[in-house]
Amino acid sequence: xxxxxxxxxxxxxxxxxxxxxxxxxxxxxxxxxxxxxxxxxxxxxxxxxxxxxxxxxxxxxxxxxxxxxxxxxxxxxxxxxxxxxxxxxxxxxxxxxxxxxxxxxxxxxxxxxxxxxxxxxxxxxxxxxxxxxxxxxxxxxxxxxxxxxxxxxxxxxxxxxxxxxxxxxxxxxxxxxxxxxxxxxxxxxxxxxxxxxxxxxxxxxxxxxxxxxxxxxxxxxxxxxxxxxxxxxxxxxxxxxxxxxxxxxxxxxxxxxxxxxxxxxxxxxxxxxxxxxxxxxxxxxxxxxxxxxxxxxxxxxxxxxxxxxxxxxxxxxxxxxxxxxxxxxxxxxxxxxxxxxxxxxxxxxxxxxxxxxxxxxxxxxxxxxxxxxxxxxxxxxxxxxxxxxxxxxxxxxxxxxxxxxxxxxxxxxxxxxxxxxxxxxxxxxxxxxxxxxxxxxxxxxxxxxxxxxxxxxxxxxxxxxxxxxxxxxxxxxxxxxxxxxxxxxxxxxxxxxxxxxxxxxxxxxxxxxxxxxxxxxxxxxxxx
Numbered sequence: 001x002x003x004x005x006x007x008x009x010x011x012x013x014x015x016x017x018x019x020x021x022x023x024x025x026x027x028x029x030x031x032x033x034x035x036x037x038x039x040x041x042x043x044x045x046x047x048x049x050x051x052x053x054x055x056x057x058x059x060x061x062x063x064x065x066x067x068x069x070x071x072x073x074x075x076x077x078x079x080x081x082x083x084x085x086x087x088x089x090x091x092x093x094x095x096x097x098x099x100x101x102x103x104x105x106x107x108x109x110x111x112x113x114x115x116x117x118x119x120x121x122x123x124x125x126x127x128x129x130x131x132x133x134x135x136x137x138x139x140x141x142x143x144x145x146x147x148x149x150x151x152x153x154x155x156x157x158x159x160x161x162x163x164x165x166x167x168x169x170x171x172x173x174x175x176x177x178x179x180x181x182x183x184x185x186x187x188x189x190x191x192x193x194x195x196x197x198x199x200x201x202x203x204x205x206x207x208x209x210x211x212x213x214x215x216x217x218x219x220x221x222x223x224x225x226x227x228x229x230x231x232x233x234x235x236x237x238x239x240x241x242x243x244x245x246x247x248x249x250x251x252x253x254x255x256x257x258x259x260x261x262x263x264x265x266x267x268x269x270x271x272x273x274x275x276x277x278x279x280x281x282x283x284x285x286x287x288x289x290x291x292x293x294x295x296x297x298x299x300x301x302x303x304x305x306x307x308x309x310x311x312x313x314x315x316x317x318x319x320x321x322x323x324x325x326x327x328x329x330x331x332x333x334x335x336x337x338x339x340x341x342x343x344x345x346x347x348x349x350x351x352x353x354x355x356x357x358x359x360x361x362x363x364x365x366x367x368x369x370x371x372x373x374x375x376x377x378x379x380x381x382x383x384x385x386x387x388x389x390x391x392x393x394x395x396x397x398x399x400x401x402x403x404x405x406x407x408x409x410x411x412x413x414x415x416x417x418x419x420x421x422x423x424x425x426x427x428x429x430x431x432x433x434x435x436x437x438x439x440x441x442x443x444x445x446x447x448x449x450x451x452x453x454x455x456x457x458x459x460x461x462x463x464x465x466x467x468x469x470x471x472x473x474x475x476x477x478x479x480x481x482x483x484x485x486x487x488x489x490x491x492x493x494x495x496x497x498x499x500x501x502x503x504x505x506x507x508x509x510x511x512x513x514x515x516x517x518x519x520x521x522x523x524x525x526x527x528x
Contacts, residue, residue, distance in 0.1 A: 003103060005096045012053055012060065016127040019047030022055040025067070026074050032116070034075070035082025040122040040129035042087055042109035043141060047124075049075075052101030062099030071102050079106075082117050108347075112141035139323045150322040151230070151363035152216070154223040155239050160209040162224065167232040167273055167373070168195045168208060174372040176202035216365060226322055227365040230272050231373060237269040242325045244269050245279050249286040249332040251484065261332075261481055262286050272317050272366075273373050279313045279330055280306075285471060286332050287410075288487065289464045304337065304408055305389035311382040312393075312406055314374050316341040319362050324402065334484075339406040344397050351395040354383045457505055466502060476511045476522035499523060 011020055021037055023030075034049070041047045051071050052063050063071060072091045079089045087109060093100045113132070115121045121132040132138060139150065173180065173190060179202045180190065190198070195208040203211050212218045217228035229236045230243065237244055245268045251259035262285070268278050288303045302309075316328045321343025329340035345351070346360045359382075361367035371378045387393050394407040459467070465486055472485055479499045480490045488494045502508040503523065511522040 002092060003094050005094055008050065008053075008094055008096070008101055008103075009060075011050065012058055015058070016055060018124045018126060019045055021047065021049045021127075022053040022058070023049060023051045024054045024061050025063075026051055026071050028074070031074060031078055031082060035078045035116050036120070036122050036129060038079060038083050038087065038089070038106050039114045039116050039120075040124045041106040042083065042114045043112055043122065043132075044108065044124040046106055046108035049104045049106070050101055051075075051104070052099075060096070060101070062096050062101060063093075064099050068093050068100055068102055075102070075104050084115050084117060084119075085111050087114070113138055149364055151225065151227040151366040153226050154219045154221070155226055155229050156223060158224040158229050158233070158239055159222050160212070160218065160224070162234055162238075163228070163232045164234045164271065165195055167271060168212075169193075169198060170273075171232060171369070171372050172198045172202065172208065172211075175369075215369070217369060225365060227363065227369060230322075230366060231370055233271045235269065236271055242327050243322065245275050245328045245330060247279060247282045247330040247332075249282075251334070251481075253333045253335050255331060255333075261477075261485070272370060275317055275328075276313055276374055279328075280310065282330065283309050283313075283332070283337070285468075287337070288485070289468050303410060305386075308386040308390040308393065308408070310375055311386040312339055312408075314376045315382055315386075316406075317374070318367055318370055318376070319346075319404075322363060322366075326403075333410075335410055337408045337410065339408075340401075341404045341406075342402070343404065344399065344402060345404055351397055354395065355387060357381055357384050359383075459507065462507075466498070466507075469498065469502065470507050470525050473508055473523055473525045476524045478520075478522050482523065 012022070014020070016022055019041070021041075023034065026034055037049060041049075053060055072093075075089060075091055080086045087106065090105045091102060092105075093102050113121045121138065122129045123132055123137075169191070172195060176198075180198075183201065185201070193201075199206050199208040199211045206214070209218065209222075212228065213220065213222075217225055217231075219225065224233070226240070229239065245264065247262075247264040247268065248260050249262040250257045251261060262282070264278070264282060268275065268282075270278070283304075284302065284306070289301065316339050320328060320341045324342040326342040328342070329338075331338040331340070343362070345354070346362045349358055349360050367378070370376075376382055390408060392409045394409075396405040396407070398405050459470075462470075469482055469485060473482070477485075479495050482499055483490050483494050486498060488498070499508070503510065506526060508523040509526050510516060511524055512518050512520075515521070
C-alpha cells in the first residue's frame with residue numbers, strides 16, 4: 001500500500017527508530033554511509049530510509065524532480081555495489097508541497113550476515129547501528145537463515161564411549177518401539193539387554209554406534225554431535241560447561257535479593273533428560289501444593305499446573321540457543337516464576353504467534369530425536385497446552401539480555417477461595433482430629449489438648465502440606481522459612497501448628513537441640 005504525506009509526517013514526528021531512518025539528501029559523498037544503513041537493516045528486521053527529512057532536526061526538505069531521479073538511481077547502485085551480497089530494494093516517491101520525498105524499503109535479508117564493501121558487518125542497535133565482532137552473533141545470523149545448525153556441530157574429543165548407556169537404551173527402545181513390538185519381545189527382557197543387542201534387533205546387525213551414525217547423531221569420523229552429547233551424554237558439561245541449568249528460589253520478589261530458600265549447584269549438570277528431571281524436581285519442591293477443598297484428606301494440587309511447567313521446561317531445553325554461552329535460568333520468587341532461555345525467538349516467530357501454535361525449531365536435530373526421550377509431541381502445540389492450563393503466562397523477547405523470558409504468576413495459597421490465617425489457626429487442629437477417625441478413639445474427651453492427640457499421628461495421615469514441609473527440610477530450614485513455604489506469617493501460633501508439631505511427632509529435629517530457643521535455630525528432616 002502506497003504511503004501518503006500524512007504517513008510521512010507521522011513517521012517523522014515519531015523520530016528515527018530501529019526500522020525507520022531519515023536522510024536529507026543522498027550524494028556520492030555519503031553513499032558509503034547509506035550502504036552501511038542498508039547492511040544493518042538487512043541484518044536485523046529490515047526497514048525504510050526516507051530521503052527528504054533532516055535526520056538531526058526532523059525538518060521536511062522536499063526533493064526536486066531531478067533530485068528524485070538521481071536519488072533512486074544512487075540507491076539502486078548502493079544496494080548492488082555497497083552491500084555484499086547484493087540486495088534488492090524497492091523505492092517510491094510521495095509528492096508534497098515544493099517537491100517530494102523518496103522512500104527506500106529494505107527487507108530483512110535471507111543471506112545473513114551481510115557486510116559493506118569494506119567487509120564490515122553492521123546491525124541495528126535502536127535508531128543507530130553498530131559493528132559486529134562476536135563470532136556467536138555471526139553464527140546466530142547464519143543459524144537464522146539455516147546456513148548452519150549448531151546442534152549438528154561435532155564436539156571434538158567426544159565419542160561414543162561418552163554416551164550414557166541407560167539413556168541410549170531408553171532412546172532406542174522408544175525410537176524403535178514399533179519394530180520391537182512386532183517381534184513380541186517381553187518388555188522385562190528388553191530393558192536388560194545391551195544397547196548393541198537392541199540395535200541388532202531393530203537394524204539387522206548394526207551396532208548402536210553405527211545406528212546412531214546413520215541417524216546423524218554421530219559423524220562418520222566417530223565424533224558426537226552437540227545434539228547427541230546433550231541428549232545422551234554421560235556428562236556433557238565436560239565439553240559444554242555452560243549448557244546446564246541454574247535454579248534459585250528467592251526470598252522476596254527481587255533478583256537482587258540476598259536470601260534464597262533453595263538453589264542448584266553442579267547436581268543440575270547432565271544431559272537433556274537429566275536437566276528436565278532436575279528442573280521439574282526443583283520446581284515441584286519449591287512450589288506449594290494447595291488444597292482446592294477444605295477437607296483435610298482432599299488431594300493437593302501444585303499451585304502452577306504441572307503440564308504447564310513441563311511444556312515450558314522442555315521448550316527451554318530444546319529451543320534455547322546453543323551458540324550463546326549461558327545456562328538456562330529458573331527463578332522462583334514469592335509472586336512469580338521466571339524461565340530464562342538463552343537466545344531470542346527464531347526468525348519468523350514472535351510472542352504473539354507462538355500462542356497460536358507457530359513453531360520453528362531452532363535446533364532441528366535435537367528436536368527430531370529428543371521426542372524419544374522428553375515429553376513432547378513434536379506438533380508445535382506445547383505452548384498452546386501450557387497456556388490452556390495457565391492462561392496468565394507472559395512471554396518476552398528480551399533483546400537487552402538476549403533471552404526469551406517466560407513469566408508465570410504464582411497463585412494465592414488457596415486459589416479458589418482464599419482462606420485467612422485466622423481460619424487456618426482456628427480450624428486446622430480440628431480438621432486434623434476430626435478426619436483421623438481411623439486412628440483415634442471417636443469418644444475422646446473434647447477438652448483433650450490437641451497436642452496429646454497429635455502424638456498419635458503417623459506420616460501417612462499427614463496433610464500434604466506437612467509432607468511438603470518435611471521434604472523441604474531435607475536441608476536445615478529456619479521456622480521463618482518453613483512458614484513462608486506454606487504462606488503464613490512467623491508468629492507463635494503458626495510455629496506451634498507447623499514446626500513444633502512436626503518436631504513433637506518425630507518428623508523434624510532441631511539442628512541445635514541443646515539450645516531450643518536459639519534465634520538461629522533451624523530444623524531438618526529426621527532420616528529413618
